[in-house]
Amino acid sequence: MLEFHKTKPSGTYCTILGTEATRTQSLEYGCIVENKETHEVLHYVEKPETYISTTINCGIYLFSPAIFKPLETIFKKNLEENYNFDLNTPSKEIIRLEQDILIPLAGTSKLFVYDTTRFWSQIKSSGAAIYANRHYLAIFQDTHPERLAKNGKGKPTIIGDVSIDPTADVHPSAVLGPNVTIGKHVTVGEGVRVRESIILEGATLQDHCCILYSVIGWNSSVGVWTRVEGTPNDPNPNKPFAKLATMPTFTNDGKLNPSITVIGSNVQIPSEVVIINSIVLPDKSLSGSYKNQIIL
């Protein structure tokens, strides 16, 4: 991105990181129309009602210091327009990047887009945590292979990408992966199964429990033979450029949309129960099984 920005004419204010989305999903993002040869931004619109472009704003910007000149102009203009004598309402000392900067700069040859085809996702819902975990672990294969657990004698069985903190205590009969992160000082008991999940610092997974598509919060405990299971909400793999959809928490008839199960910090889950598609707030001590519930 930096090299791309350096090749642009002096006086260029900004390069936006852009990526490709589907026509439908592009409506939920900032949409960029670019000159395909020069990558100059010709038009910018934030969350349009109708289709504009499948190139979307990734939320990463590279500015030249020259940007402070237009910023100053905009800031003063905003102040003037919103000036009032009422001391109780503060004047608007704000600049909105998209509306005040990007939209006016589009089509001025001073704003460019650098397109990436690499992994990019927004983290807007808890379900995204599992998706992000999976992609970061995949990146470790190239960048930090030493962070990924390997199979070996006297070690737990590892399937696919798994990261285990060195301070975690994992029983050799446990089976972990794919796409599992085990945090600091986590205890994983005998015959435990964890798949597509994140186990945060200090959590305890007791013998024979099974954790699927879930996040287990800091210092929480899961009892023996208990099942904690969520529902993945991955982008449609058959659609090119599909992004993780942001599902509303509730359906139209007021039911919780199935999502990954998230257990807050310091929660006690008893033995032999099942927790499915639920969200448990911190410091709860559960007494039984729960399905599709938010436990406040």
Added chain:
Amino acid sequence: MKALILVGGYGTRLRPLTLSCAKPLVEFGNKPMLLHQLEALVDLGVKISMSLETEPLGTAGPLALAKDYLMQDNEPFFVLNSDIICDFPFKEMVKFHKHHGKEGTIVVTKVDEPSKYGVVVYDYENGRIQKFVEKPQEYVSNKINAGMYIFNSSILQRIPDPSAKIGNNCRIGPNVTIGPNVVIEDGVCIKRCTILNGAHIRSHSWLDSCIIGWKCVVGRWVRMENVSVLGEDVSVKDELYINGGRILPHKSISDSVPEPQIIM
């Protein structure tokens, strides 16, 4: 010769004495019942050793437990209930047993009211047993099992080995029946279930209130509950959740059944 004395039971009918003392140790003629038997056996030249059951095994279980010891030679051996008293006609028993040359001999005794007992019906000429009748309402015989036996060591091969196999760190019960040839792997928890002949439950699964049909395979980390019933030869893949699923024979289940339903 060898002898096996079946010592055990709770002795409830000999209360209150058995509240203080095990039944075979209650004294008659200043000697415990057991000692009367042991002395009669020692007179015959029988040597004494002991094997301990860790749990009640029924009346034939101790024979299997002492199998290796009793099989050391091909000699017949005595088996005695510990709660009988008599003048122990051991020499006559040996003579009778060797004379007919068959696998076992049971001593019978005559009673006045055979309807209170399990009676033995046999040929008067040669003593061959025809049948056992428990508490007969119509008279069939007035001879009952006297609790003394001689068996050839070959009888031990007739006691079936338990065919079900159960792994380590399992928790089985309450109210669980495990059928013949069932395999339960390590770390399985089963409550209120019937597991039928030849079924295989893999590691770390949890089953409550289910019937697992003949030859089924339940994968690892499977949770089954709420009266789930698997027909014959059903396989359930690893890590699934079956809640009240009724699954017809020969199906292979690869997705969870989160709400009660019939899978055809």
